[in-house]
Amino acid sequence: MTMGDRIYLFDTTLRDGAQTQGVDFSVADKVAIARELDLLGIDYVEGGWPGANPTDDAFFADPPELRNATFTAFGMTRRPGRSAANDPGLVGLTSAKCDAVCMVGKTWDFHVDVALNIPREENLELIRDSIALIVERKGEALFDAEHFFDGFKANPDYAMRCLLAAYEAGARWIVLCDTNGGTLPDEVESIVRAVAERIPGTSLGIHTHNDTDNAVANSLAAIRAGARMVQGTLNGLGERCGNANLVSLIPTLMLKMGYETGITADGLRRLSHVSRTLDERLNRAPNRHAPYVGESAFAHKGGLHVSAVEKDPASYEHVEPSTVGNRRTIVVSDQAGRSNLLARFREIGIEIDAKDERINTLVDLVKRREYDGYAYDGAEASFELLARRGLGEVPDFFRLQSFRVIDERRWNARNELITLSEATIKLDVGTQSVMTVAEGNGPVNALDTALRKALLPVYPALEGLRLVDYKVRILTPNDGTKAVTRVMIESTDGYGNRWTTVGVSANVIDASYNALHDSITYRLFRALGTGTPDASSDDR
């Protein structure tokens, strides 16, 4: 361990992580995740492979503005038989909107012989030319040495010459990849030590996969051997068994090994949030057993142990949970819940005295709602409304009398299957009773349209409101379609503000309505404060 040494963090969630079976990022997902990574303090955000698929093309056509992170594109060394400057793939990369390019190339003699089927010397030229072109046109190139550990074991001399070709051509980082994930930590450590005799550790990175459950340990072994950059993904996404999990690595590097990274102590406290946000985006249940950030990571069971833990947590917990934005959970005590709730109130700007008796009522309410399936972790707007309603701050901008939604699917005269959705809704707005009907291309769309048709004349502030994401999850999957349904809706006001609300019900339409109701109420509360319909009508 070298205290204070700087480790560079390279995130490939949006590129290698996108290879995960069952994961399918939209452009909006990529934008949101890139921003989270940048805010966290990651050094390199690899956005994808421009030219490889329509999603990455669209993402790179209009990349997010990042504060600190180096926005990086992935690509491949040039093909044999033409110069780097005439290789269409490579030239495409040089014009991509990015700050750096990470180029993958072969270093295992066997793959050069069999997969590329070119002389080994020519592969060195491919690497040299491609890196040089990127350095010349983009400023910064990185080299991902594919199958490096297998290559080094088979032919250390040749594998080393591939690395040196990239290094001498000006690559900022030489990244040693355990592409098929089969190398064990002691092998990684000794091979990286050997490489570090020729290329300084401050130019060496490590890229591992979890096929033997050692991706994190392999990354740490390479760092012990001198590497100073690590590639990984959030929550260990990645093909097969996943990549090295940055969420596990970061706290170990910073809190246990004393390394510096681009992440501050404040940034580190965002880690649990970042990890959960990714899962919400992917509509997956977060892994409650995840190291550092899982819901159970600092769970203590009841009984004698708890008082011992409370007396001296440090001797039962390997790190302080709040350092990574997580919390201790003790089954028999709700103290953790109370202080967590107070902390969250402060976060959203609700000033309330710690001794205020309404806090206990709110703690109970949050617990009961979460027991029922509400997830306030990813639905901050609904949480804020819940809290402010508990404090009597949120007016009823409107009240539902009833709704009815009809979906009909049938064959039309031209033998096509067509489906129609129609929603009827009856609301009280102030002293008025309003009834509207609307069609939509689905029940939620019809309901949303009817609702806004009723409200817009009274509340012009709803003009720009738009739903940008809609997610449904079943909470007790063993009951199949009979289970409780949770809907999360992300909305925008058309001015760049976004908020997420949650609704829960056995009925998906009901749950959707609840989330829609919160979304509209939140927008009105932001626009009008505690104003009444009459006050707002001045805006018209």
Add this chain to the structure above:
Amino acid sequence: MTMGDRIYLFDTTLRDGAQTQGVDFSVADKVAIARELDLLGIDYVEGGWPGANPTDDAFFADPPELRNATFTAFGMTRRPGRSAANDPGLVGLTSAKCDAVCMVGKTWDFHVDVALNIPREENLELIRDSIALIVERKGEALFDAEHFFDGFKANPDYAMRCLLAAYEAGARWIVLCDTNGGTLPDEVESIVRAVAERIPGTSLGIHTHNDTDNAVANSLAAIRAGARMVQGTLNGLGERCGNANLVSLIPTLMLKMGYETGITADGLRRLSHVSRTLDERLNRAPNRHAPYVGESAFAHKGGLHVSAVEKDPASYEHVEPSTVGNRRTIVVSDQAGRSNLLARFREIGIEIDAKDERINTLVDLVKRREYDGYAYDGAEASFELLARRGLGEVPDFFRLQSFRVIDERRWNARNELITLSEATIKLDVGTQSVMTVAEGNGPVNALDTALRKALLPVYPALEGLRLVDYKVRILTPNDGTKAVTRVMIESTDGYGNRWTTVGVSANVIDASYNALHDSITYRLFRALGTGTPDASSDDR
């Protein structure tokens, strides 16, 4: 690495694994899992803590007969202030129906001072007496040295004396426990090396937790340092972040490090089965990304890559999948080329000539469907139906004429909001036309119920069909509620088979119907092959 050395495997799934939040073993579960572990070739099966809870009492009152494994009970060293032979807990253990007892005791001076609150010398006596009594009455004792690594870092001399007290009293194994999971692999390795200078490695075991994502690596580090026994759990069950995952460790020890265990090559081929059986028992979806045994562990994506893998799998896969009872899978996705699709066909048993012109039609169809939002990566049953339909193998078991779903939400007479869903469906089954109506607690549940009400009399094979998961995702989130909706449904036939189907539509009800239709068709195709409704009616 010392080729051929024997490593002893100690499974604590039924004791430490039972601490997992959300896991609750019945006695029947314990019996079934103990038998699986024994068949696999595990050396020690720790069944629980007799005297600690009714389940463990019942399990030890009538333990399963094991072929080879040493059936082990867990317990604690005697309390201060009385002799071992007069300690009720310890005496209970000596009469438990088991072959060995694993005793946990303290080795960290701080916990002796604060938690036990006794002189440090007295703790040595507790250990010595308790181990001696178990050795005398049961023949074999093991010593779990709680918080050993923290203890050794704080006071190496005292921690070592605790181990020696147990060793000299006759403990067969001294197990070094990283109880709070905070120790890193290099620390584990150096501390175990230090211990191995005083106690032979053939008497040392290792017990780790996954709080830094290093439980497997820590176990391997201890083995490199000389330990010859490892404690862990199936699938890494355990409190907080779990224990060391034996399912990951076993193949690494046997296939990569060349160690002998009690498991034969045939036994190792049962590993994937054992891992999945545990999840079935716990009614959890298996982790498809689990090292070695996960469904995705040997999955390959991407066109060019797939033809390379088929040419030479060994250079892309770190072990041969069948050695652990798993298999290679070729993932179909929008990157799919012809070779992916052909490989996938072979996997699901579709024989088709590589030159068959229908393949191009199918490639186009898959691409078009994926462009529309279908995700066949994750919905294998829908993919198989798509392929077999393209080859004319799947009969129309039923044909939808029309459906109508009504959801109504209103205030009832008692001022409660209530919501009702009702579905009407009209189908052709063979030459019959069937019309049914059903209520549900949501539109999909109502539709599913009406559909099965219509089909069950004709197709008794649908009797056990049940939905186990239902997921909805919006695919072009920038269109909000107007976007296209993708529904994925996971179903079971009630006999342990699970399959996933997908439906896409602008309308969530439509998309759900499409996924339901595929799910039922897949079940009928599996049960009846290309049989018609008339053929199947023989089953009634």
